[in-house]
Amino acid sequence: MNPKCRRLWFSLFLPLAVLSLHNEVFDEQLNIRSLPDGKVASRFSFTTVLVGASPPTPQNHSSQDDPRHYSLFPLALGQILHEYAVTEMHLTLNAGKWNYDHWGYPDEDGVGTGAELWAWMGDGAVSTVDERWRGLRNALAGLFCASLGSLDELRTTSPTMMFAPGALSNRTSTHSLRHASLPSEHVCTENLTPFLKLLPCKSLSGIATLLNPHRLFDADWHGMGLHVSWLPQQGVQVKLTFQTISDPLRPQSSSRDWSFASVFERTIQRSCPVATSSQIVVALPFGVPYTINPQPSLVDQGHAIFDVVQSGPLDVSLHWPSGFQYSTTRLAETTFSVRRTLKGYTQDNGQLSVLLRNDEDSPVNIAYLETMPWIIQLYLHTLTLEVDGVSRNDLLQNITYIPPVPHSRATLFQIVLQIPSRSTLKLTMDITKAFLRYTEHPPDAQRGWDLPPAVFVRLDGRPQRRIYAPALLVDLATPDFSMPYNVIIFTCSLIAFIFGSVFNYLTRRFIVLPVPS
Structure with missing residues (x-):
């Protein structure tokens, strides 16, 4: 390319690139x-912020005039949010049971x-909220390769x-959850x-380098x-967490003792x-001797902060000179605990039992949510509190x-x-447990059905924190799926015996041989 043309090309398109980068901010933190x-x-x-942007409204979510040119903001996700007019959305995929104590x-x-997926979407579009909800979950299923x-x-x-x-872009219009x-x-x-593909630097540089699937x-x-x-x-914010x-x-x-090399x-x-900022924040031990390497860029309120941009190659390690002694005491911040069980030995009835313990010196108001599939029906008149x-x-x-x-439709108990x-x-x-048709059972029917975890929220003026109880496993009446196999084997054996006998008599030639005297 001619040098003059090259300079003209950069003079025309460089301001657009700078403007795009200026309107998008990417931060990462560990x-x-x-x-x-x-x-x-x-x-x-x-975290990626699309500065000055607002969520699409239901009236213009299908407009083709929006260019949607992004430099740092994930394009695949932006198209989904615009197509289904999503104001706020949260998706989590977890494995294991979180131990609050x-x-x-x-x-x-x-x-x-x-x-778990929940989203707030505005009303008033040509397509209903339920139709857009169906499209949203199917689009996310394809994006994250999940069911x-x-x-x-x-x-x-x-x-x-x-x-x-958190905030609704247009409070004059109604939104549905x-x-x-x-x-x-x-x-x-x-x-x-696909999670890593949504990041600007993927896993090639920055903090995302530590996302080693073998260790995670x-x-x-x-x-x-x-x-x-x-x-x-600020604008529309997309935060990816692990x-x-x-x-x-x-x-x-x-x-x-731990380090990046040993953990990840x-x-x-x-x-x-x-990245506008790239930080590593390590909570320092309190009241015990320790050694942290390398020295942090800043220590603030018991946290060591490392600036990845200024540090270069980094392998943070924390060492305790004294040996480790396991502690069974609960953390002071967890003054509220939950224990949820499903009792009963029959396959048609049972009892849901929830124990809520308050270790504070004052009463606590708690919001309690159960969302059960239709296979479990709650008897509201049997609700007791002791x-x-x-x-x-x-x-x-x-x-x-509901x-x-x-x-x-599923059960909603709140x-x-x-x-x-x-x-x-x-x-x-x-x-009470439903009696399913044999075609409605999953492939591993003998294992049971997973019930969603219950959700608890404190209503005492503090910032709301959702507390999740462990998921439950319910045993439903299961037919003997080996019986069709037994019937097929018995029927085939009987047919083979009858057919073989009849075929033998029809095709065999009987010859009378004289018996020598």
Whole structure:
């Protein structure tokens, strides 16, 4: 190309590229903290902000005039958000059970087992909210190679109290919530690959270099998340997160020391060139001697902060001179705990039991949500509340119940409870289990059906934190799937015997031989 033409080309298109980069901001951060039981909690966060943008409204979401040219913002995700007019969306894929008593509250609330998707979408479009919800989950299923298409109407509810929106772009128009969960869907390598493709630097540089699938999926707990929200003063924000609970004591039982090389089997060689900020925040131990290498760029309120852009190659390590002593005490911040079980030995009836313990000196108001598939029906008239063996139905403040419709709609059970100080509240309710057709059973019918985790939110003026109870496994009446095989074998054997005998008599020649005297 002629040098003059090349200079003209750059003079025309360089301002557009600079403008595009100026309107998109990408930040990445890694938070690491050591837990009392010797494990290490890590949270990767990759945030992209489309400055000055607003979510598409239902009236213009199908317009073809919006150019949608992005430099850092993930194009595949932006097209989905625009096509289905999504104002706010949250998707999580987790594997394992989060231990609140020993690990405390997670950095990201969505730690329920399996897949969970909820979104706020505006009304008033040509297509209904349910139609756009169907298209959204199918599009995300293709984007992340997950079975999100199974989050159909049989699992969809609208619990607005538990999943409040952060900000709505147009408060004059009404918005609707759609929520669904699939506890049997776990995160794996095929979900991590499209996750990395949404990052500007992929896994070639920056903090994303540490996302080693061999180590991430070997952790005691791991989960990834996609969070899309609208910040009124900034724009549309997309945050990709990955959380893990690693166990450095597993290979070496006497030392809780860790480093990037030991936890992730990788180190950071270079920073992401398009990242505005790239930080590593390490929570420093309190009250015990330790050694951290290399020296952090800044220490603020018990946290060591490393600037990846200025540090170059980086391998952070934390060493304790003294030996490790396992602690069974609960963390001070977890003053509220939940235990949820499903009782009963029959395959048609049972009882749901929930124990809520409050260790504070004052009563606590709790919002409790159950979203059951239609195969489980709750008997609301059997709901009982007990504190220390004494019936306390006065602690029930509000209740919302939408009964299931077989083969059509899930159960929504939402109540507000008050738990007295220093006490344990026991909630019980009888349930009935559906009798399914033999064609409705999954391939592993003998294993049982996974029930979504319950969700709890404190209503005491603090920033709302969702607490997830472990998922349950219910045993339904299962037919003997080996009986058709037995019938086929018996029938085939009988037919073979009859056919063989008849065919033998029809084709055999009988000759009378004289018996010599």
